Amino acid sequence: MRHLYHRDAFDMARPVPSYWEATAGRAVDEAAPLAADTRCDVAVIGGGYTGLSAALHLARDASADTVLLEAGRIGWGASGRNGGFCCLGSHKLSNGELMARYGREGAIEYFQAQREAVELVRELGVSEEIDFDGVGNGETTLAHLPSRMAELREEAAFLKDTYGVAAALLGPSDLVVRGMASAGFHGGLHLPIGFGLHPGKYVRGLARAAMRRGARIAAETPVTGLRMADGRYELATPRGKVSAERVLIATNGYTPEDLFPGLGGRLLPALSNAMATRPLSDSELQAQGWTTREMAFDSRYLLHYFRLLPDRRFLFGARGGFDASQAGERRRSAALERDFRALFPAWRDVAIDYRWSGMVCLARDRVPHLGEFADSPGLFHALAYHGNGVAMASWAGRAMAQLMTGNRAAAGIPAALSRPLPAFPFPPLRLAYLQAAYAWYGLKDRR
Ligand SMILES: Cc1cc2nc3c(=O)[nH]c(=O)nc-3n(C[C@H](O)[C@H](O)[C@H](O)COP(=O)(O)OP(=O)(O)OC[C@H]3O[C@@H](n4cnc5c(N)ncnc54)[C@H](O)[C@@H]3O)c2cc1C
Numbered sequence: 001m002r003h004l005y006h007r008d009a010f011d012m013a014r015p016v017p018s019y020w021e022a023t024a025g026r027a028v029d030e031a032a033p034l035a036a037d038t039r040c041d042v043a044v045i046g047g048g049y050t051g052l053s054a055a056l057h058l059a060r061d062a063s064a065d066t067v068l069l070e071a072g073r074i075g076w077g078a079s080g081r082n083g084g085f086c087c088l089g090s091h092k093l094s095n096g097e098l099m100a101r102y103g104r105e106g107a108i109e110y111f112q113a114q115r116e117a118v119e120l121v122r123e124l125g126v127s128e129e130i131d132f133d134g135v136g137n138g139e140t141t142l143a144h145l146p147s148r149m150a151e152l153r154e155e156a157a158f159l160k161d162t163y164g165v166a167a168a169l170l171g172p173s174d175l176v177v178r179g180m181a182s183a184g185f186h187g188g189l190h191l192p193i194g195f196g197l198h199p200g201k202y203v204r205g206l207a208r209a210a211m212r213r214g215a216r217i218a219a220e221t222p223v224t225g226l227r228m229a230d231g232r233y234e235l236a237t238p239r240g241k242v243s244a245e246r247v248l249i250a251t252n253g254y255t256p257e258d259l260f261p262g263l264g265g266r267l268l269p270a271l272s273n274a275m276a277t278r279p280l281s282d283s284e285l286q287a288q289g290w291t292t293r294e295m296a297f298d299s300r301y302l303l304h305y306f307r308l309l310p311d312r313r314f315l316f317g318a319r320g321g322f323d324a325s326q327a328g329e330r331r332r333s334a335a336l337e338r339d340f341r342a343l344f345p346a347w348r349d350v351a352i353d354y355r356w357s358g359m360v361c362l363a364r365d366r367v368p369h370l371g372e373f374a375d376s377p378g379l380f381h382a383l384a385y386h387g388n389g390v391a392m393a394s395w396a397g398r399a400m401a402q403l404m405t406g407n408r409a410a411a412g413i414p415a416a417l418s419r420p421l422p423a424f425p426f427p428p429l430r431l432a433y434l435q436a437a438y439a440w441y442g443l444k445d446r447r
Helices: 021-023 048-061 095-127 148-164 172-177 200-213 281-290 326-343 391-406 429-446
Strands: 040-044 066-069 139-142 168-169 188-191 216-218 225-229 232-237 239-247 266-279 295-298 302-308 314-319 352-363 369-370 379-383
Touching: 021 200, 021 352, 021 391, 040 232, 048 066, 048 200, 048 239, 048 379, 048 391, 066 239, 095 148, 148 168, 148 188, 148 326, 168 172, 200 216, 200 391, 232 352, 239 391, 266 326, 266 429, 302 326, 314 326, 326 352, 369 391, 379 391
Parallel strands: 040 066, 040 239, 066 216, 139 295, 239 379
Antiparallel strands: 139 188, 168 188, 225 232, 232 239, 266 314, 266 352, 295 302, 302 314, 369 379
16 A cells, blocks of 8 residues: 555554553454454444544444454554643644634634543543543643744633633743743643543553444454445455445545545645653652643644653654654654753753654645545545544544434534545645645744
8 A cells, every 4th residue: 555655654563662552551452353254334444543433432322333444453553652632623724714714603613523522532531431541631832932922812812702711821930830841931821621641541442442332343454445346335454355334434644545535645644753751750850840740832833742641751742754764763753852852951861761653644724524525425534633633533433423324413523624625736745745834834933
């Protein structure tokens, strides 16, 4: 299968060297590879939050006979290796763009879905007994330049006026009190929505819950072909075919370029890099002035995200580059480490125990896409969360389960996310577009 990046990033036999992988507990070995032909109502391709949430809700709430096929092991994709920020997000539009494109009502509808998404993850933790180490209350944007405080002030006003959300503006002394000190930050904005979680425990828990509720899950089972046969969809895998009435494509940043009609040239995967330090002592935390467990990121367009983990390791991440080979990954990781040491100088000698990266997924119009392909009835997709899918992908999975079982009203998919997925002009140039965007945002981040 063809991908936009170096094949190393798609080598599912290569274990992910992440902190989460090392601490998520028992792998979902019960999701054995598909060994024979089978039939079902719904086939789901991709075993991350989108696919697993869809499978769980299809089986639990609609008693749909569901088969999920995952190319790697459960949690191999972004869902097993992200930062664990369960928060608002999923698009890359400014407030002005949101309002201009979808209107006030459209923006509010989308915001409510995002907010509901955070709550859905919390609820799934309870209803499905998934212990995902939830921690903290809300997220804080930290101004990396004094001039960004004006933007945060505007953001606070927009949140209040449009969505009725009270976000707290923080001055430098507030940051110290909240245990968020760094000479690199000039203030911040705290939004009281969201929490941190262990993404590996969450994705494995979702898989077990979906299986317990009756979904069949086959890991290490890549879908290598998709076609119509006798009015049903036929999915080819190495050891068996699946015949399904309806299909959900939930492959996000790992979507092969050449497999699914309607997606070719319409997605732009992007690398994100992360690392975790060794556990920090009390005195090391005090020395830096960072003691909070709250989620935080800086105000750069090309942002850094970070949080102190329950076992006192510091997680730090940012966008990646363009070379997804293992050598490229080492270079990107070294650059990430330099940024980390510059922002948190008291930890300049602290060892980094884990380094990893993964693919997020962008769309040309910079919003997620959830729906049915117009020219392929019964073929659905949910993807492109713009690096912010812990909550939104979980929500999208539920919405797709409802949509695919005829419950469009319950799905409540915002109009903003229901439009056809636009193609990129000259798709082979997608990485060049991304490179140009990074260069532009890099310049804007200096001012
Ligand atoms: C380093 C990193 C940090 C991130 N941090 C955050 C964060 O803190 N907060 C946040 O909200 N979001 C974060 N994200 C984004 C978030 O992880 C994703 O948006 C979310 O996991 C998407 O879920 P998904 O199920 O749609 O896709 P994925 O979890 O990527 O799952 C797609 C799956 O499809 C499978 N697949 C692909 N092709 C096939 C095929 N042919 N047959 C069968 N299976 C196939 C892949 O193996 C993969 O497991 C981060 C992502 C990365 C990479």
